[in-house]
Amino acid sequence: METSPLKVALLGGGVVGTEVARRLLGRAADFERRVGAPLELTAVAVRDAQRERPGIPAALLTDDVDQAMAGADIVIELMGGIDEPRRAILAALDSGASVVTANKALLAAHYGELMAAADSAAVRLEHEAAVAGAIPIIRPVGDSLAGDEITRVMGIVNGTTNYILDQMDREGWDFDRALTTAQELGFAEADPTADVGGHDAAAKAAILAALAFHTPVSIDDVHVEGIASVTADMIETARAQGFAIKLLAICEKLVSEGRAGVSARVYPALLPREHVLAQVSGAFNAVFVEAEAAGSLMFYGQGAGGAPTASAVLGDVVSVARRKVLGGRGQYEHASTATLPVLPISAITTRYQITLDVFDRPGVLNAVTEVFAAHGVSIELVQQTQLPASEAAERHAKLVVATHSGTDEALAQTVADIAALSVVNDLTSVLRIEGL
Template identity: 75%
Template sequence: MTTDPLKVTLLGCGVVGTEVATRLLNRRTAIGSRIGAQLELSAVVVRDLAAERPGLPRELLTTDAESAIAGADIVVELMGGMEPAKTLILKALSAGASVVTANKALLAAHYAELMAAADDAGVRLEHEAAVAGAIPIIRPVGDSLAGDEITKVMGIVNGTTNYILDQMEKEGWDFSHALSTAQELGFAEADPTADIEGHDAAAKAAVLASLAFDTPVSIDQVPVEGISSITPDMIATAAAQGFTIKLLAICERIVAADGTQGVSARVYPAVIPADHALAQVGGAFNAVFVEAEAAGQLMFYGQGAGGAPTASAVLGDIVSVARRKVLGGRGMYEHGEGRILPVLDIGEITTHYQITLDVADRPGVLSRITEVFAAHDVSIELVQQTRLTEPGTPEDLHAAKLVIATHSARESALAATVDALRGLDAVNGVLSVLRIEGL
């Protein structure tokens, strides 16, 4: 091997950073043989030089990020957060270094800017580890399917919420118990807000949509709903109808009511058929379902988090950019004229609803409810009624639970229907509203 070694600078040395650094040092020869050049870990940027880092030579450690970037061929950003990560990535790119990052939040906020900077510099910005951990999804979407037209990407991209929902279904636990167990096992952070409220999944949806549809999508364009309102009764109701509840990130090409072609990216808990491939994804695992015109349906499944799985994706990106350094090649983010699509409002999507109502159990109530659906041009597919009151309850207090599944309709019409139902005096309350996906 006659090519000069490629210098690698690592920004950040937490769980993932330590794993990456250790593997680069211990598997230097094997990784180099796959690239055509050796990789030299030249610097590891840390906040605290005094902290113990077993296995890492102390002479590699530094707090001077800018000096560490100077002269690097590849910069690996694992610091997280917006700043100084963004500034350092842009400096690395402008200096001619390719960059590997797992920073989904930064990409979700500044995807177009960062990719354009990489392209302007003629280098790469790889980010496989930013979405779904070890699962190879970024390269298949960006490279393998580049000649196809992707129509939809739908997936479970947050292991914490999938574990919680899975345990609620299998064990009958309530949300609080499932969350506390996830925290005890290390699947959930001490502050789980980003996971359970869907923000982590929304960042990943923004990245996936940007890549899949050649359209910059920022996280503030991704409507998001979390899982904290999901109850055991909602899960049991879904199961009784042959469904399971999953937190889904969905990105797809859609056509608005006025004929405008655009893109939608959103995150919410949805019911999916129990025989759908995504319904079989349990525990803290992730899976991404891709639909393309020529390739048809594809699914990618595996561990979505953790030091070793995420490090695997980072190392794959390092090998990829290193090979391009050896062989030559430009950046990755060039739009053709007119290819960028508008990001459309969630009201323009077409979906199904499962609506659960607490209603007065007396003659004429069902007909009044169906009139509301008809008035909003929403068709009912299924109605299931269960009595809520015990025998002997006075007749004027009788109540029932209605579970109504709709046919496909535009989100705006479905939402207006639910609002109208809340105004009926025969409706004691709207117990839940969940979208149905995967039909």
């Protein structure tokens, strides 16, 4: 296995770029283990190289993009814009470097050209972060479903508009109030046109359509309608009929008048409230994919933000780095790279819900809670219900106890001791509580 370092050049020092640099520098040993060779961050090209960036050594900062890329094995492009990153990426590919980008505007405008350049240089151009942030969607659509026929992709791919529509739906706000709040909370830009007008979603729709249907689709091919015309009244009417209004990016393969083709479009639409996409709220993104054999799939997660986007960028970096090291052979990182012990169930931390059939006597609750206290298990909720009288001389009650978290061992011992109490007729059920 090759062990000489792979040189990584980073273009762009914004929120995502800074996060990527910090992780590459701070977790160098992890990355080396996963890739099979060290990843050496050799330069960070930024607009203002004099300004300090916490966590990034000043010696790495430069304002010269070409100098930053010189000799790089992997170039990460997070500059934003179109013309300058296009030039830089083409130069990087031409020099034999693999490229990772999160630049959706660039890809939506020049997808075919950039992919062809990567192909003819026989290197990779990865772009998982360009669509739906941290959600792995490019790899599933391009790779996992490569043996299937995708018929339709329908997604909520813009968190700003989803947050606005969600607040209008939940709070009854009108569009202006929801937008202003989103701006105050940092979910919307001062100039919200790209989001609100649907143009950000349209760029992502173009990339998804090109990838899903293997056909050139640019942002200019996408029909776009934004959400500025959605009123509180429209949302109320939608709700009354069982719908939610969502800004959808839809890519579809279809036959129209005997002619096969694809459609890529973005508009606010009515979705049945029970549809999985209708339940995607706040700034989350989700992409719903329909394929001939696979049926319906959905991918859900955070669509924006520094850390989530950095996660997608670094996944791509590891992927291209592994290919450089292994030359296309070998496996995902697997059992050989770490040897953590597998801990027994007694060691995990969880919460219990215990249901008891107890004799309805004074002091029962106290006898039960005493056992919890003795094991150091804190109770979150107790609910006691008298059970219907039966022929039995003594009345029974049903006791439901939910605990705060504790080790499974302590919880299990508590349960054993409670079952042995004379006031307990039957331990009806024990279930763990997850997802809280």
